[in-house]
Amino acid sequence: MNGFQVKRKDIKNVSIVYLKGYLDAHTAPDFEKALQELVDEDQVRIIVNLAELNYISSAGLGVFMGFIEDVRKKGGDIKLAELTEKVYRVFDLLGFPVLYEIFKKEEEAIKKYQSS
Amino acid sequence: MDNKTKQYQLKIPSQTDNLELIRNFVSGVAKKVGFDANDTNKIELAIDEACSNVIKHAYKHDEHQDIDIAIKIDYQKIAIIVTDRGDSFRMKDVELPDMKNYLAELRVGGLGIYLMKTLMDEVDYKTDSNGQNKVQMVKYFLKKDKEKK
Numbered sequence: 001m002n003g004f005q006v007k008r009k010d011i012k013n014v015s016i017v018y019l020k021g022y023l024d025a026h027t028a029p030d031f032e033k034a035l036q037e038l039v040d041e042d043q044v045r046i047i048v049n050l051a052e053l054n055y056i057s058s059a060g061l062g063v064f065m066g067f068i069e070d071v072r073k074k075g076g077d078i079k080l081a082e083l084t085e086k087v088y089r090v091f092d093l094l095g096f097p098v099l100y101e102i103f104k105k106e107e108e109a110i111k112k113y114q115s116s
Numbered sequence: 117m118d119n120k121t122k123q124y125q126l127k128i129p130s131q132t133d134n135l136e137l138i139r140n141f142v143s144g145v146a147k148k149v150g151f152d153a154n155d156t157n158k159i160e161l162a163i164d165e166a167c168s169n170v171i172k173h174a175y176k177h178d179e180h181q182d183i184d185i186a187i188k189i190d191y192q193k194i195a196i197i198v199t200d201r202g203d204s205f206r207m208k209d210v211e212l213p214d215m216k217n218y219l220a221e222l223r224v225g226g227l228g229i230y231l232m233k234t235l236m237d238e239v240d241y242k243t244d245s246n247g248q249n250k251v252q253m254v255k256y257f258l259k260k261d262k263e264k265k
Contacts, residue, residue: 003136024139025168026132055139057164058227065224086157093234094227095215 003027006034014113015043016106020052023060031060035067035078044076047109051082056090064100079113081106122149124187130175130200138167138185142196149189150257158235159194159255165228166198166251174202174249192258193237198251204243 004027005020015038023031038046048064064078071078081103083091091097103109126141128134143160151159167183175181184199212230213223233239238254 024135024164026135057161058231059168062224069222095219099219
């Protein structure tokens with residue numbers, strides 16, 4: 001099945017990860033691999049664009065939690081952008097907006113990195 | 117409305133690539149019997165969490181095992197029963213995280229049961245004398261006490 005895609009785009013020293021489809025216990029390892037590559041390359045100014053993600057379970061949320069400490073220790077961050085209402089509700093249910101900066105538009109997240 | 121109970125069943129191999137099918141089956145039934153999009157999404161996530169737990173913890177990723185999903189609908193509620201024959205656990209021993217501390221300490225994992233209990237009106241777990249583990253999750257069509265606050 002091809003229900004999930006991860007793509008990456010780098011704009012200067014900011015990396016944007018685009019998730020498409022559904023992020024569950026089956027597809028979470030693909031997302032994990034993408035974040036691990038970024039951390040290994042010290043590309044830690046990360047934006048995850050969720051415009052085309054239509055589903056997330058705790059396995060997907062666990063990937064965000066699994067990397068945030070390493071990324072911040074290296075001076076970076078994981079910012080989220082363009083969440084659909086359905087996906088935002090799951091993040092919100094668990095209080096994730098306290099821990100992750102969420103932006104309506106990807107450009108706003110890029111600007112935040114460029115101004116810091 | 118009458119008092120008849122409708123039943124739907126699915127037996128499916130314990131594999132993570134079947135989670136999508138499981139979600140589609142359960143959310144399809146929930147939608148068909150009248151839950152709105154928001155409640156259907158909650159039920160969809162709860163069944164995913166229940167089955168992900170079975171695949172990972174009860175069957176430890178043994179793909180030759182089966183998960184049985186039964187849905188019972190009556191005039192009041194939807195009840196979803198997930199049955200496995202793997203390792204059992206004691207739900208009362210599972211500590212539910214305090215989300216404030218959880219996030220502050222950057223913990224990972226252990227959110228499945230918390231989500232199931234938050235998303236559904238009732239969650240019950242038992243192991244019967246045949247060694248079958250059953251998680252039953254219920255959602256009522258009409259919210260009663262919860263939304264009177």
